[in-house]
Amino acid sequence: MTSAAAPDTADQDVLGGDVLGGVDSHADTLHVAVISDNGGHLADAEFTTTAAGYAAALAFLEAHGHVRAIGVEGTSSYGTGFTRAARSAGLHVVEVNRPDRAERRRIGKSDPIDAYAAARAALSGRASGSPKDDTVAGIRALHNAARSAIKARTAALNQIGHLLITAPDTIRAKYGPLKGSERTDALARLRPAGDAVHTAVLTALKSLARRVKELTAEHEALTRALDGEVTVHNPGLRAVHGVGPDTAAQLLVTAGGNPERMRSEASFAALCGAAPVPASSGRTNRHRLSRGGDRQANAALYRIALVRMSSDVRTRAYVVRQTAAGRTKKEVIRLLKRAIAREMFRCLTTTVAVPDIADLRPLRQAKNITLTAAARHFGLWPATISTLERGIRRDDILAHAYRDWLQAA
CATH class of the missing domain: 1.10.287 (Helix Hairpins)
Structure with missing residues (x-):
């Protein structure tokens, strides 16, 4: 650890009050800066990315006053260890994006500059997102x-x-x-x-x-x-039609394990790059496709849309209606991804009950009905009924109809 810079004389009277921290994280070191609640620079120092270094960094911050918040660059990468230590100590950590390029060209770049910028971002409220937790x-x-x-x-x-x-x-x-x-x-x-x-x-x-x-x-x-x-x-998410292990994992990773980070389903759609972006000017009123957000999450929504377009009755009917209205396949998929993002947000932020299907197979076997006979009755492949019975796929409408048919058989 390097020696900390001495506070300015003009800022001596704020020591002991509310302060904010900023952290610029790297693989082997992290630079910590402290500012007062009015933005004055107090001190900065460099620490190692070890348990002892994290403890020393937290002690350094708390020595200057009550730490209101800490802005950390890279909470899910190089700053993960410090973020974990700070949250374990009961401190409020906010995720800070790197400074925009215009500001970086104007003021330059160094570890102290980036650390102070992170602290100012936490002070101004520009950085307010909670870091992803360790549950996923x-x-x-x-x-x-x-x-x-x-x-x-x-x-x-x-x-x-x-x-x-x-x-x-x-x-x-x-x-x-x-x-x-x-x-x-x-x-x-x-x-x-x-x-x-x-x-x-x-x-x-x-x-x-x-x-x-x-x-x-x-x-x-x-x-x-x-x-x-x-x-x-998240059993509810995994049970949704069209959501496989890889897709569900990607959506959980994107949400970060703590869905409170997402304030609304619109913010989640924007995070996945599935929310249309306003592109209006003058007499032109239109939206364009978003190229931002998590592209892997966007790809997950795309895979769900393709699965439902091929095997979900309601989705296929929706595609037919939209195609008849003059929309292209690309436009229909874009609409589907936005609707699917809304459904995925509900699964990620609330507890979705998964209907019990454990009774279906015993009920069929008790009636001495084969998978082939059941599939023939519903006009499906036997594998579809088998995956439904084993809980591999979820189709609530088919499950209810299947149960009613078995009970009446």
């Missing part, structure tokens, strides 16, 4: 690991495809026509032989194929673990 830290970790496994698997599959394009004719003719898991399984079983070129290419293909299989198994295991965590954390 496990979900975030599993989600990131599962996503990275998919990215690595895709890269390996692409490499296999590129290798086969330039491979010797005999190799390309044998393995090129194969697709999907059939090709991967065949390549993983092969025994490299032939001249030096054939042996090298086959060895590379075998290694990549085995990597694909290992990453596939790894992703499936991570997805099962993620599904369990998400279901325990």
Whole structure:
């Protein structure tokens, strides 16, 4: 820890009153600044990002007076440790975005400048958002690991495809026509032989194929673990039609575990980039598509919309009505994402009761009715009834109709 800068003489009389803190966080150090409640600079110092460093930083802040709030840059990255320590000590922490570029060009950049800017942001109220808490830290970790496994698997599959394009004719003719898991399984079983070129290419293909299989198994295991965590954390969200483990995890990570950070469903839609942005001027009155917000959350809403457009009766009827009204598919999806954002906000901020479906399978078996017969009655695939019985998918209307039919059978 470096020595703290001495307070200005003009600010000596504010020591012991209300003060605000600002933190510019880095991987190994964090710079802490203290200002008075009228914005006067009091002191700043640098601390290490260790438990001892966090304790020293908090003591440094409290030595200057009653800490009203602390503005922290990077509460979910480099500032996570300090944020956790400050909140454990009962201090109010607000999340601060980095200074805008115009201000940075005007006043320059340094750790003390950024720390004082964070403190002023907390004082002015420009920074008022609560940092994300740790309740979804496990979900975030599993989600990131599962996503990275998919990215690595895709890269390996692409490499296999590129290798086969330039491979010797005999190799390309044998393995090129194969697709999907059939090709991967065949390549993983092969025994490299032939001249030096054939042996090298086959060895590379075998290694990549085995990597694909290992990453596939790894992703499936991570997805099962993620599904369990998400279901325990928010069963109502996981049970919504079209919401799978990955989608539910992304929405929970975006919300940050503490939904009180989101003041309204409109703010959540804006956070997901699904709220139209006013673009009116003069006689022109219109809105444009938002390109901001969390793009991964926006992609999650898009996946839900696609699933519902293909398998949800009400959504398909809505698409038909909007298409008849002259809207394009892109415009319909945009409307759907905004409506889905409203529904997801309700699931994230309130406790949504999940109807009990545990009685459906025993009731069907007691009536000696097969899955095929039940599916034929409703004009569905047997897999649809099976996933409904096992709680993998939620369809309240179908569940009620299915229960009534079984009881009447």
